[in-house]
Amino acid sequence: MPITFGTDGWRDIIAQDFTYENVRTVARAHAQALREVGGTLVVVGFDTRFQGAGFAGVVAETMAEQGLDVLLATEYLPTPALSYAVVHHRAAGGVMITASHNPPQYSGYKIKGAYGGSATPSTVAQIERALGEPVNYGGRRGEIRPLDIRQAYYEQLDGQLDLPTLRAYRGRVVHDAMGGAACGWLTGYARHAGLNLELTELHGRPDPLFGGVNPEPIPQNLGELMGLMAADPEIALGVVTDGDADRVGAVAAGGTFFNSHQIFALFIKHLYGRGLRGRVVKTVSGSRVIELLTQKLGLDLVETPVGFKYITDAFLEGQADEKKVVMIGGEESGGLSSRGHIPERDGLLNSLLLIEAIASSGRGVAQLFADIEAEVDFRHHYDRNDLHLSAAFDKAALLAAAQTYGEVAGHAVESVNTRDGVKLGLAGGASAMFRASGTEPVVRVYVEAQTPEQVRAILNEATRRVLAHDPASGH
Numbered sequence: 001m002p003i004t005f006g007t008d009g010w011r012d013i014i015a016q017d018f019t020y021e022n023v024r025t026v027a028r029a030h031a032q033a034l035r036e037v038g039g040t041l042v043v044v045g046f047d048t049r050f051q052g053a054g055f056a057g058v059v060a061e062t063m064a065e066q067g068l069d070v071l072l073a074t075e076y077l078p079t080p081a082l083s084y085a086v087v088h089h090r091a092a093g094g095v096m097i098t099a100s101h102n103p104p105q106y107s108g109y110k111i112k113g114a115y116g117g118s119a120t121p122s123t124v125a126q127i128e129r130a131l132g133e134p135v136n137y138g139g140r141r142g143e144i145r146p147l148d149i150r151q152a153y154y155e156q157l158d159g160q161l162d163l164p165t166l167r168a169y170r171g172r173v174v175h176d177a178m179g180g181a182a183c184g185w186l187t188g189y190a191r192h193a194g195l196n197l198e199l200t201e202l203h204g205r206p207d208p209l210f211g212g213v214n215p216e217p218i219p220q221n222l223g224e225l226m227g228l229m230a231a232d233p234e235i236a237l238g239v240v241t242d243g244d245a246d247r248v249g250a251v252a253a254g255g256t257f258f259n260s261h262q263i264f265a266l267f268i269k270h271l272y273g274r275g276l277r278g279r280v281v282k283t284v285s286g287s288r289v290i291e292l293l294t295q296k297l298g299l300d301l302v303e304t305p306v307g308f309k310y311i312t313d314a315f316l317e318g319q320a321d322e323k324k325v326v327m328i329g330g331e332e333s334g335g336l337s338s339r340g341h342i343p344e345r346d347g348l349l350n351s352l353l354l355i356e357a358i359a360s361s362g363r364g365v366a367q368l369f370a371d372i373e374a375e376v377d378f379r380h381h382y383d384r385n386d387l388h389l390s391a392a393f394d395k396a397a398l399l400a401a402a403q404t405y406g407e408v409a410g411h412a413v414e415s416v417n418t419r420d421g422v423k424l425g426l427a428g429g430a431s432a433m434f435r436a437s438g439t440e441p442v443v444r445v446y447v448e449a450q451t452p453e454q455v456r457a458i459l460n461e462a463t464r465r466v467l468a469h470d471p472a473s474g475h
Contacts, residue, residue, distance in 0.1 A: 047245075065142075118312050182241040182348060183206050250262075281314040289378055388442055390471065
């Protein structure tokens with residue numbers, strides 16, 4: 001099976017296609033691409049997945065054979081810590097062995113640029129080209145040295161946070177590390193920074209099987225945390241990090257899931273209140289609340305296709321041009337970054353910012369979001385369906401048809417956005433978005449409306465219309 005790259009790199013099933021031999025092939029091509037741009041140093045890390053250290057060792061050996069010096073992690077580490085290490089050590093790039101939120105049988109090869117964020121499409125294309133080229137390197141062998149980034153990364157976090165406010169906070173917080181790469185890292189930061197909150201870990205031991213769920217911070221995977229918080233209303237907040245700790249999730253006091261749209265809006269308000277300014281960058285699947293709040297605060301809003309690489313591009317523009325500096329950028333799947341940090345999703349920093357928001361306001365996250373809803377006069381309810389369809393499904397026909405809809409579930413279509421898939425603006429501020437996967441027969445349907453009943457009706461009708469385009473669905 002050919003090695004194919006997605007948004008962030010390459011992912012495959014361990015032992016089937018994600019093998020030492022294939023990892024060596026990719027690492028050789030990556031090393032060649034780095035040498036072509038004058039690179040001499042690369043940083044390599046891994047998460048808690050099966051054989052992570054082994055795969056990382058193969059990458060390091062191969063890179064060294066190709067003349068690059070390598071800083072190799074000696075234990076699992078979060079992706080944002082690896083990305084920060086690239087910047088801190090002025091490396092030409094980084095490799096993270098992780099499949100992020102994918103099921104346990106997967107591993108992956110995430111590629112990081114010299115700026116400490118997702119590799120640009122041009123870098124990925126350069127590596128893909130090198131995969132098919134002969135290897136002619138015959139120069140010096142590089143040196144492999146151990147990577148120790150924890151202290152430097154913690155000090156980087158210090159600079160992003162209001163430490164006096166955090167140190168004064170005495171509340172109870174639970175961190176669900178999901179058995180992933182953040183195990184021990186948030187509690188470690190609390191000790192480093194001298195925080196006085198009561199922070200406990202759930203699934204805080206590294207687990208290649210992630211407790212039997214996919215390590216993605218979505219409600220169906222967080223039953224234990226939500227149950228724990230429902231039974232103990234004194235817990236002020238639950239924060240969740242995914243398998244490699246670049247995404248964040250949250251559970252509000254009482255055990256209610258607090259979604260990524262809500263987190264994003266809360267951060268805009270909180271960072272603005274702290275005096276930060278700049279552009280707000282959201283993917284097209286992001287909430288209307290974000291649009292309304294940026295208007296209210298007088299901030300410029302940039303909308304991108306789905307994928308954090310587009311947000312990274314905006315951050316890099318802001319680093320080159322002060323007028324384009326980004327205050328915060330985020331996506332629907334829980335990846336966010338803010339001004340002053342690396343242009344990378346960071347589940348640990350964002351967990352700490354959530355704690356900071358409740359510490360500085362004396363209010364829970366649900367109350368803070370209710371304040372925002374009142375301010376922008378919009379009630380946010382949201383859901384999504386990921387529809388796995390037959391190989392005969394015609395994605396193009398669906399997306400063409402969606403642009404012609406006059407209404408969905410009785411809600412008149414008021415606008416059509418084709419930035420990535422088709423997003424229909426509906427009467428009453430609702431929306432329905434259809435987005436087809438580029439690599440598999442999957443269509444994602446995203447719906448936002450002002451009541452749960454409207455969300456359910458629109459999502460059911462939108463789903464029915466997708467299935468009508470699948471000959472195998474029986475609709």
